[in-house]
Amino acid sequence: MHHVRAVLAGARVSGIDTVPLLQEAQIPPLLLGDDRARITPAQFARLFRALYRVTQDEFLGLSSVPSRPGTFAMMCYAALGCPDLGAAVERSAAFYGLFPGGPELALEVEGGQARFTVRNDFARDEERFLTECVLAIWHRLSSWLIGRRIPLAHASFAYPAPPHEAEYEILFDCPVRFGEARTGAAVAFDAHWLTAPLVRDEAALDAMLRRAPFDLLSRPAYGTTVAEQVRRTLTQALRSSPRLPELGEVAGRLAVSPATLRRRLRQEGTSFQQLKDHVRRDAAIAGLAESGEPIAELAARLGFSEDTAFHRAFRRWTGTTPGAYRVASGSPEA
Secondary structure: OHHHHHHHHHHHHOOOOOHHHHHHOOOOHHHHHOOOOOOOHHHHHHHHHHHHHHHOOOOOOOOOOOOOOOHHHHHHHHHHOOOEHHHHHHHHHHHHOOOOOOOOEEEEEEOOEEEEEEOOOOOOOOOOHHHHHHHHHHHHHHHHHHOOOOOOOEEEEOOOOOOOOHHHHHHHOOOEEOOOOOOOEEEEEEHHHHHOEOOOOHHHHHHHHHHOOHHHHOOOOOOOOHHHHHHHHHHHHHHHOOOOOOHHHHHHHOOOOHHHHHHHHHHOOOOHHHHHHHHHHHHHHHHHHHOOOOHHHHHHHOOOOOHHHHHHHHHHHHOOOHHHHHHHHOOOOO
């Protein structure tokens, strides 16, 4: 919910009524006050599109100077003509440097490690949503341009860790540092990736831009952390059976012992039970928001033996009941 509030900030400052936008995205406005509440990627994409339409600004009103629609696309076309990723990143940084109020981007290479930085804060972006989006989109766009995912060594931020800091490792799929001495936000990676040739052509870019920036903002299924591998295994299992596999079964699929799996998840700051809860929570929210499936059937499909157990769990996850969430989101009542 933090991200929902943050992406709406620019529209609010501009005097735009955000309630109709939330309703269009099928996001219950009452959920904005509950930090535990979550929404689906589809709901967030609808909200992003609605904001883009009403603001006519690729920065969504979060910068003092708007970015006209089409600016990001022209940057991509300019970068596409470069021989390798390093040249493309430098050209992208120079391109946005032509526009006041835009991101101040920099690429530094030292000791075999490259560091891509968003140096400035945006005037209306108190939650730093736009700064973090620029960083995430740059990484995923760069990986797309060379046809291979670029592993990040770490992501670093000059500001203190926020209450939702656990979301950052999911967003960037790497260790995250807060309170860094350097200004801005940055990601670090092996400098050899800068020599990788670009493998996309204009036809592929046209297709990607029709889905941008929503595909670039959605969480990629990289599967490089143990937690992400477990999450993906559980999500796939839930699509075919209400019984989620036990820790031993998942450990076997990942070719490790149960004790090793527990230890690695603990090192990543989570547990098998937490991941099971998260997978069921996200499936429950998607089922309530995007379908008319009866709540009793949804509870059974997610492995709950009784409706009351599902209601208790959903309230613990989101602060509201399944029925209230469905009514508020405008999803069809079954």
